[in-house]
Amino acid sequence: MKKLINSPETVVTDALAGMAAAHPSLSVDLDGKIITRAGGPVPGKVGLVSGGGSGHEPLHGGYVGYGMLDAACPGEVFTSPVPDQVLAATRAANGGAGVLHIVKNYTGDVLNFRMAAELADDEDIEVESVVVNDDVAVRDSLYTAGRRGVGATVFVEKIAGALAERGAPLAEVAAVAAEVNERSRSFGVALTSCTVPAAGKPTFDLAEQEIELGIGIHGEPGRTRGPLQPARDIVATVMDAIHADLPLAGELLVMVNGMGGTPLIELYGAFSEVSRYVGDHGARIGRNLVGNYITSLEMQGFSVTVCQLTETLRDLWDAPVDTPGLRWGR
Amino acid sequence: MKKLINSPETVVTDALAGMAAAHPSLSVDLDGKIITRAGGPVPGKVGLVSGGGSGHEPLHGGYVGYGMLDAACPGEVFTSPVPDQVLAATRAANGGAGVLHIVKNYTGDVLNFRMAAELADDEDIEVESVVVNDDVAVRDSLYTAGRRGVGATVFVEKIAGALAERGAPLAEVAAVAAEVNERSRSFGVALTSCTVPAAGKPTFDLAEQEIELGIGIHGEPGRTRGPLQPARDIVATVMDAIHADLPLAGELLVMVNGMGGTPLIELYGAFSEVSRYVGDHGARIGRNLVGNYITSLEMQGFSVTVCQLTETLRDLWDAPVDTPGLRWGR
Secondary structure, three states, rough: OOOOOOOOOOOHHHHHHHHHHHOOOEEEEEEEEEEEEOOOOOOOOOOOOOEEEEOOOOOHHHHEEEEEEEEEEEEEOOOOHHHHHHHHHHHHOOOOOOEEEEEEEHHHHHHHHHHHHHHHHHOOEEEEEEEEOEEEEOOOOOOOOOOOOOOOHHHHHHHHHHHOOOOHHHHHHHHHHHHHHEEEEEEEEEEOOEEOOOOOOOOOOOOOOEEEOOOOOOOOOEEEEEEEEOOHHHHHHEEEHHHHHHHOOOEEEEEOOOOOOOOHHHHHHHHHHHHHHHHOOOOEEEEEEOOOOOOOOOOOEEEEEEEEOOHHHHHHHHEEEEEEOOOOOO | OOOOOOOOOOOOHHHHHHHHHHHOOEEEEEEOOOOEEEEOOOOOOEEEEEEEOOOOOOOOHHHEEEEEEEEEEEEEEEOOOOHHHHHHHHHHHOOOEEEEEEEEOOOHHHHHHHHHHHHHHHHHOEEEEEEOEEEOOOOOOOOOOOOOOOOOOHHHHHHHHHHHHOOOHHHHHHHHHHHHHHHHEEEEEEEEOEEEOOOEOOOOOOOOOEEEOOOOOOOOOOOOEEEOOOOHHHHHHHOOOOOHHHHOOEEEEEEEEEOOOHHHHHHHHOOOOOHHHHHOOOOEEEEEEOOOOOOOEEEEEEEEEEEEEOOHHHHHHOOOEEEEOOOEOO
């Protein structure tokens, strides 16, 4: 295992210290492992909280800021945040208009966020939750009942964050978050495994010319393994899986996401193939992201997330955002 | 070799097609391999052109846009653009106020940009050039006479781009570009090699617990090899090298740059160590970038670039920029 770290035990707090040093727009509680906007919650605005295991950066801490999250609570690498931590993040995000929990569908995350929501209720903080489950690759995986939550989380955080910034009430913010999730589908592919620092060895092994189709963001198994193929054929497999689940139609928001170890030159090549596929199927890409947005440590590979836009969703997507991981229009 | 590509022969044009599909703000000439701002040159504004081998994305094509470059001319992977290509980019960037060539110090790049400048002169396009040579690791490397040009290129493109956007004449834009280069130093470290698609095998080999200190962005050798150490110690070696060459003082612009295969969680950990080191040496980081800005395909590793700011340079750094790779304030 070759990693640029001090030790497996300190990898998360060291990164949080780096985020604190790099981004004056954030307030980082190193002991409590909570990232909030500097200046505290926005009075009267619905607060957005997300979290989950570390190792997926910039998700979630990198999406704290204007137009997106109010607080993030990162667990250890690939490990759910604990309920008290989620509760503390919920308190820190509460501007008096209630808090939306954005939860990726992993059993530990779902349980711990639910427990935190109950504890918050005891403190008279109103909480709604959306569970993101956009991965079409497998149903019931190593860490989930039902589908895993992956790339659509970025879309949910951005779009719900924009609506909250406009002053919408909690029920509406929760509804748009659920709508984005329902309209989104993802599928991922691994060329190599990643190595969890505390484990010290690769999560799985792939042969020299083998890839894993339908990989999860923790390296959990996908649908199948197959030979390495030209990008065009890999993309066709990915897009076929998405298209079979939610037919491509109309204007789409598409993310070609790197898993952490994939060079941008390859992601752009993949995006070209995705764009061609979408056009060939009578739809069009109205908005896009190409880059590392929800990663799996140093894994080589990529995922595609597709969201069927509406005019309202496009408008919310285009709204200003100012976070370390996404920034435009302000 | 495991790569998400169609073929080694098409990797650059496939990526350019992806950039064209992803970014309506860009105009991409696939045959000529030139990326310009959609809408053409800005009349009366100094045009900025940069280029070099592909494989360093988002550099340079990702920095074409408002407040930064007017045109980029990417060569094949790790291969200089040809003179005719640089000339075509120069023409495309010329808004009548002359063109600045931003050239990383590699022999092929320097020669081909110089030849293009002479050809442009024949067409009455005034060209000034700045050769970036910020890498303190080695003098006279595999591809260079003198120091290599690396991370400071990003700073030069941003800051000179901002001044050009304000309407400054060519001589002033060239002067600020040279000033940024003179005030900047870089040093890189590799944990793993990268593989050039056309070569099909790693550029170099490192043992399981070995790293290369002072690596170049094409995998060319650095100062020395040593054992993998905690991030704090690696960062100390990097910063010692920079500090010995240009003592840290005053307000700094610091980039902790990933080589392409390094997860963001590690880059933030490294930034924390850089921040501590800078503070311990009586300077402070006023502005920063943490992420993948000048990469070496899928290489794992990082580089640090430090620029001694002035008030003017900070103001130009903060000016609005709107490119695929850097975007803020607009």
